[in-house]
Amino acid sequence: MTTMTNSSPLETIYLKDYQPPTFLVESIKLHFSLQPERTLVTNTMRLKRAAETSTKQPLRLDGRQLELIKVTLDDQLLAADQYRVDQESLVIENPPAKFTLEIVTALNPKGNTSLEGLYASGSMFCTQCEAHGFSRITYFPDRPDILTCFTTTIEAPQKEFPVLLSNGNLIDQGTLADNRHFAVWQDPFKKPAYLFALVAGQLTTLQDSFITASGRKVAIHFHVEDQNRDKCAHAIAALKKSMRWDEEEYDREYDLDLYQVVAVDDFNFGAMENKGLNIFNSKYVLAQPESATDNDYEAIEGVIAHEYLHNWTGNRITCRDWFQLSLKEGLTVFRDQEYGAQAYPGGGRRIREVRRLRNFQFPEDAGPLAHPVQPKEYVEINNFYTCTVYEKGAEIIRMLQTLLGVAFLDLRVYAIQRVHIAKMLLQLLCFYNYIVSGHFVSTSSRANLRPWIKS
Numbered sequence: 001m002t003t004m005t006n007s008s009p010l011e012t013i014y015l016k017d018y019q020p021p022t023f024l025v026e027s028i029k030l031h032f033s034l035q036p037e038r039t040l041v042t043n044t045m046r047l048k049r050a051a052e053t054s055t056k057q058p059l060r061l062d063g064r065q066l067e068l069i070k071v072t073l074d075d076q077l078l079a080a081d082q083y084r085v086d087q088e089s090l091v092i093e094n095p096p097a098k099f100t101l102e103i104v105t106a107l108n109p110k111g112n113t114s115l116e117g118l119y120a121s122g123s124m125f126c127t128q129c130e131a132h133g134f135s136r137i138t139y140f141p142d143r144p145d146i147l148t149c150f151t152t153t154i155e156a157p158q159k160e161f162p163v164l165l166s167n168g169n170l171i172d173q174g175t176l177a178d179n180r181h182f183a184v185w186q187d188p189f190k191k192p193a194y195l196f197a198l199v200a201g202q203l204t205t206l207q208d209s210f211i212t213a214s215g216r217k218v219a220i221h222f223h224v225e226d227q228n229r230d231k232c233a234h235a236i237a238a239l240k241k242s243m244r245w246d247e248e249e250y251d252r253e254y255d256l257d258l259y260q261v262v263a264v265d266d267f268n269f270g271a272m273e274n275k276g277l278n279i280f281n282s283k284y285v286l287a288q289p290e291s292a293t294d295n296d297y298e299a300i301e302g303v304i305a306h307e308y309l310h311n312w313t314g315n316r317i318t319c320r321d322w323f324q325l326s327l328k329e330g331l332t333v334f335r336d337q338e339y340g341a342q343a344y345p346g347g348g349r350r351i352r353e354v355r356r357l358r359n360f361q362f363p364e365d366a367g368p369l370a371h372p373v374q375p376k377e378y379v380e381i382n383n384f385y386t387c388t389v390y391e392k393g394a395e396i397i398r399m400l401q402t403l404l405g406v407a408f409l410d411l412r413v414y415a416i417q418r419v420h421i422a423k424m425l426l427q428l429l430c431f432y433n434y435i436v437s438g439h440f441v442s443t444s445s446r447a448n449l450r451p452w453i454k455s
């Protein structure tokens with residue numbers, strides 16, 4: 001993700017308290033009946049108790065600002081005394097080892113001014129789920145180590161919301177009574193809830209395509225407001241360049257049949273890498289020679305590449321918990337910097353990156369907001385989308401690559417041995433954090449680190 005704002009409860013979360021999930025979500029089917037002031041969400045999940053979980057452990061699902069309408073467990077409607085619900089969660093005591101849970105909730109997208117979860121803005125519905133926005137949409141274990149396959153049905157009035165989008169591939173669509181229509185999206189890859197996305201509104205779709213290294217055709221759809229249809233050529237070209245670059249440099253091919261980008265003024269964050277459906281604020285997509293500067297063109301290419309490169313570093317290879325934020329952001333910034341070095345050769349870009357580091361990250365590290373790349377605790381994770389986590393994290397990856405050689409970032413191995421390598425990277429990050437504590441490590445101490453890294 002690129003830039004954030006915040007909200008949420010005041011409770012300190014500690015890394016040392018991490019516990020593996022007690023229940024796993026095998027699959028989730030979501031049905032949205034969209035109305036600006038009262039949207040109904042039906043969430044049907046297949047859940048199972050994790051092997052190491054004791055049978056006494058209740059099921060606890062996160063959920064905020066939701067109106068709970070009903071809960072059904074294996075087709076049995078639960079009475080109010082069979083679950084507990086409060087401001088933050090829904091708890092079911094003694095659930096079976098394996099079961100289907102259907103939860104119906106209502107929410108008010110128009111009244112959602114937090115801009116997390118599902119919100120209505122202007123004539124659009126839009127979502128933002130990183131870091132914990134999904135729990136404003138439905139009850140779910142909203143943590144990055146819960147990955148599941150999403151199938152999403154969206155239903156809305158056809159005239160006001162002709163375009164209905166979610167992650168993955170479109171598998172069905174049609175019309176309904178009362179001038180409504182629907183679309184069904186299926187994402188075949190497991191993903192954490194923070195990568196879920198939904199967009200509905202009046203958008204114009206620009207179509208292009210990309211042939212992958214193995215010869216697969218990927219459709220590219222850019223959805224924009226109609227008056228912006230002539231301003232996407234640069235962003236589409238940049239996307240295709242990044243797709244090719246990731247194949248050539250990291251042997252990473254795009255994995256779905258469709259890659260979608262939505263660019264709207266109503267998206268308050270910079271850009272978000274939702275799986276197969278990136279959402280951008282228009283300023284990071286739209287450009288035409290009459291009004292955009294060279295810097296605008298370069299910035300658009302940078303953000304498009306960053307969000308695309310997340311498809312592997314972040315989306316397919318994701319974080320265990322939010323303390324690992326830099327494992328996706330630092331690593332992806334490093335990768336987009338490497339992309340930029342090739343797209344804009346000559347070294348000027350690298351000088352600007354270092355300048356940015358010195359002008360923003362160094363003061364952060366020298367001031368009251370100093371924090372490690374991997375924090376040990378947080379009250380609000382949205383406050384950690386910082387230069388330290390992003391840019392310093394990227395520099396640490398760069399140092400590791402210098403020390404360990406290019407092969408250390410072999411994403412083929414990384415994808416297969418995610419847990420093992422993530423652990424190793426983390427240990428290295430922690431160690432570097434400890435050593436550098438605000439300063440970059442000197443050449444002599446690098447030499448001292450070598451034996452430790454080798455071991």
Ligand SMILES: [Zn+2]
Pocket residue numbers: 001002306310328329332
């Ligand atoms: Zn990012």
